Amino acid sequence: MDGSSLVFFDFPPRQGRRAVSLPPLLQAFKSMRPAKALVLGDMILDRYTYGNAQRISQESPVIVLHADDQELRLGGAANVCNMLKGLDCHVVAAGVHGRDESGSQMIELAQKFGIDTSLISCDASRPTTLKERFVGRAGSRHPSQILRVDHEKTAPIADWLVEKIYSGIENQIEDFDVILISDYAKGVCTPKLLQQVIQLANQHNIPTLVDPMRGHDYERYRGATLLKANRIETEMATGVPLNGVADASAAGSQLCQQLDLQDVIVTLDRDGMALVHRDGSSSHFPTQARSVYDITGAGDMVLAMLGACLGSGLNKEYSVRLANVAAGLEVEKSGVAVIPLAEIEAELRTDLLPGQKKIVTHQQIATLAEEHRRRGEKIVFTNGCFDLLHFGHVTNLTEASKMGEVLVVGLNSDESVSKLKGPTRPVISETERSAMLAALSCVDYVVVFGEDTPYELIKGVRPDVLVKGGHYIPEEIPGFDVLQEYGGEVRLVDIVGGFSTTDIIQKVAANETIRRTAA
Known part of the structure; x- marks a missing residue:
């Protein structure tokens, strides 16, 4: 971008039609280029079973689900990869899967979506993390989740896997514009591996973005460029109750100082996001009122959009604002959904072209x-x-x-x-x-x-x-x-x-x- 104003026409230019300057956020969005992203974290497979749930079993007081459809989706860090692909990024995934049917299905699905799975290693000692969700329909009401069954092992991965994953990342480090760490506490994001990767990225001036696990010890994320935590995660990590934006700014500043982070983003659901810098300054980005259908996947969407923006060279303020827009679109959808660039652009143009x-x-x-x-x-x-x-x-x-x-x-x-x-x-x-x-x-x-x-x-x-x-x-x-x-x-x-x-x-x-x- 050379700093000049972009100009567009509402419709194909004709004589006498007035040109309109694009708003700065839309200009920034239009300037984005496809980023090359590494996603390190817990690769998960989500399996959805749908059916009618309109009667109770005669054997016991439980709902009977008459299954009529089943769907496989990428979850966890794999979902972040898929969302990045939807944002036109080149994506390399790093993690583990088990030697089982779920692992094969996850790899096949990821490759179908164009995700590079060369840095996902097989660990025969653990199952592929699988979340099975059973979703029932009843009359004209919205389908609802009845039960979730998790198949997983959360113990830290073995040292040989840590070395294998790190070696693969090290060999490709110069190919990446940004590194995203998606920690679902399933064992891949060990302190040793994360510190090795963060230090390597810092040596090559590659930004690292972290979506942390829910817990108290965030030392493993020390030195990262940016940490994105939700309200509950921030409260647990700092011990600071978040009753408003001011509390979020204070907690974010505390994390920056304690963990040597450049920035912290605290997501505050309906209250938007707070961007806190290392020097203690902060900005608040309110969210637009929406019909919230399902918050599932909103956090992954924020991380993916931040990665696409920062990997493309946008500043953090524009990146947070665009992530806010993407998350708003995500919560309007049922379950986890990929939000393409075209849909985000249409949202940004809504004020210019109603409808x-x-x-x-x-x-x-x-x-x-x-x-x-x-x-x-x-x-x-x-x-x-x-x-x-x-x-x-x-x-x-x-x-x-x-x-x-x-x-x-x-x-x-x-x-x-x-x-x-x-x-x-x-x-x-x-x-x-x-x-x-x-x-x-x-x-x-x-x-x-x-x-x-x-x-x-x-x-x-x-x-x-x-x-x-x-x-x-x-x-x-x-x-x-x-x-x-x-x-x-x-x-x-x-x-x-x-x-x-x-x-x-x-x-x-x-x-x-x-x-x-x-x-």
């Missing part, structure tokens, strides 16, 4: 749709050109939104509109049409598609209800066969008479002709 965060890509809507399904929410899909948005469009969209909890609108791209309507269409560009649809309260997501039909988009969304206006034969509607495979339904709605984009354009042209003739 911008509703406009998503094909890949993003597939992930978001799965998220809503996990919550037990019904997804409705409809599509169209929506060139010159009019009363008929709004009426049908409002009606469609009442058929479920989430309305996804597929929007024909400019190119596909021209194919369907002729070379003079569309009148309004896809960027502007997207923004207008996103501004409607009844619309939850807008996705632009370039094909003649939204068939591939429907396959990705897998809606519960597909809505079309007009007198279609359901079997001939693109996507009908897709819905048939999993039990979705097609509903037809009546088109509001008297409203047509083509008619509006013809009326405008006729009026212009009359005006010119009269002149």
